[in-house]
Amino acid sequence: MLPPSTIPIFTSVASYREWRRKVAEGKQSVGFVATMGALHEGHLSLGRRSLAANDLTVLSIFVNPAQFAPHEDLATYPRTLPHDLELLSSLSLSVEIKNGAGQLERVTRTPSAVFLPTVPEMYPAGISQDVSEQKGTFVDVKGYGHQMEGRTRPTFFRGVATVVTKLFNAVEPTRTYFGQKDIQQALLLRRMTRDLLLSHPTPENLFIVPTARDSSSKLALSSRNAYLTDNEREHAAPSLYAALQAGRQAWDAGESKESCVQRAYALISETAEKLNSVSGEKVDLKLDYIEMNAPESFDVLGATVTRQQWESEAVQGGNSGDGRAVIFSGAMWVGRTRLIDNIILGNPRNLGIME
Numbered sequence: 143m144l145p146p147s148t149i150p151i152f153t154s155v156a157s158y159r160e161w162r163r164k165v166a167e168g169k170q171s172v173g174f175v176a177t178m179g180a181l182h183e184g185h186l187s188l189g190r191r192s193l194a195a196n197d198l199t200v201l202s203i204f205v206n207p208a209q210f211a212p213h214e215d216l217a218t219y220p221r222t223l224p225h226d227l228e229l230l231s232s233l234s235l236s237v238e239i240k241n242g243a244g245q246l247e248r249v250t251r252t253p254s255a256v257f258l259p260t261v262p263e264m265y266p267a268g269i270s271q272d273v274s275e276q277k278g279t280f281v282d283v284k285g286y287g288h289q290m291e292g293r294t295r296p297t298f299f300r301g302v303a304t305v306v307t308k309l310f311n312a313v314e315p316t317r318t319y320f321g322q323k324d325i326q327q328a329l330l331l332r333r334m335t336r337d338l339l340l341s342h343p344t345p346e347n348l349f350i351v352p353t354a355r356d357s358s359s360k361l362a363l364s365s366r367n368a369y370l371t372d373n374e375r376e377h378a379a380p381s382l383y384a385a386l387q388a389g390r391q392a393w394d395a396g397e398s399k400e401s402c403v404q405r406a407y408a409l410i411s412e413t414a415e416k417l418n419s420v421s422g423e424k425v426d427l428k429l430d431y432i433e434m435n436a437p438e439s440f441d442v443l444g445a446t447v448t449r450q451q452w453e454s455e456a457v458q459g460g461n462s463g464d465g466r467a468v469i470f471s472g473a474m475w476v477g478r479t480r481l482i483d484n485i486i487l488g489n490p491r492n493l494g495i496m497e
């Protein structure tokens with residue numbers, strides 16, 4: 143039984159498509175936000191971007207087994223559907239639009255539909271989390287899924303690209319919105335839409351929305367933050383963003399990549415030492431990686447590269463010269479919770495990140 147919702151919920155591709163067909167007759171634009179639920183302000187910020195630019199907004203909630211490795215947290219991933227639906231019911235945005243007579247009119251937009259498919263609906267042939275057992279059709283964005291997050295989660299992007307292709311095929315969005323928090327995911331999906339010649343959405347219509355953060359600690363909002371204890375959330379988790387900021391300062395001051403990464407490492411080590419020297423609840427803080435990567439290839443920057451060298455090097459496709467962007471990202475374990483975060487060194491607009 144589904145919890146009550148003021149927004150229509152579609153649990154099958156067929157029922158969604160029937161609704162979508164009627165919408166298409168009215169030639170209305172459809173904005174789409176894909177989520178795994180346990181919604182928070184980060185998801186809502188994506189929703190608002192969609193409401194601002196589209197006649198209709200569809201959100202999906204689907205915890206995709208294919209992107210979790212067998213040892214990962216699929217079973218315990220937070221599932222909070224009633225609360226998610228409440229949040230979506232109170233999501234609205236007042237926008238000015240041109241009416242049929244060409245006059246400006248103020249209207250209030252709210253989400254139009256929630257796509258809430260079951261696992262068999264998304265994987266009719268079944269799905270194993272073990273890639274060696276999988277059969278059928280999968281989408282692999284070759285060459286872009288093994289760096290950064292892909293080093294620790296080698297099958298993650300295959301699972302993401304596969305499910306997002308299915309979601310795009312089902313939802314047929316005009317525009318779609320992904321979060322900068324998962325920057326590799328967003329850039330890889332944009333590449334996928336280009337490589338697969340998708341029309342719903344086109345690559346230009348895949349938008350990347352800046353990371354929503356806790357207003358005081360600056361911790362990136364994330365569904366998995368629900369795993370954190372109060373102590374971990376307050377004292378340990380914010381050190382990842384602080385470490386990235388320390389590295390940024392060094393980059394801006396002209397230090398080499400290696401030195402920037404070391405400064406970031408140092409900040410996390412100091413935090414870990416401090417936490418372990420005070421009595422009380424033990425906080426187990428372990429860095430997975432902190433690295434700088436080129437946004438076009440995800441290649442790791444050379445150890446001696448400085449900002450000046452990076453900006454003076456020519457690259458194809460707009461991301462060169464002043465403000466040439468670098469992805470500075472990291473992942474860290476706080477107890478049993480794996481957190482990720484990133485900042486863009488240089489101009490985020492060079493990567494098509496919204497303001």
Ligand SMILES: Nc1ncnc2c1ncn2[C@@H]1O[C@H](COP(=O)(O)OP(=O)(O)OP(=O)(O)O)[C@@H](O)[C@H]1O
Nearest residue numbers: 177178179184320321323324353354363364365366
């Ligand atoms: N803090 C955030 N700011 C902006 N976008 C976000 C934020 N957190 C998640 N998103 C985006 O919301 C979309 C759905 O993400 P998802 O449902 O996995 O949430 P999540 O908080 O990233 O969960 P997890 O803890 O599993 O990483 C993705 O495009 C993701 O990048």
Ligand SMILES: CC(C)(CO)[C@@H](O)C(=O)[O-]
Nearest residue numbers: 176177178206302305324
């Ligand atoms: C894009 C996505 C919804 C695919 O399952 C997921 O990876 C996420 O929530 O970021």
Ligand code: BAL
Nearest residue numbers: 178209210298324327
């Ligand atoms: N937001 C990314 C989803 C995942 O970690 O599985």
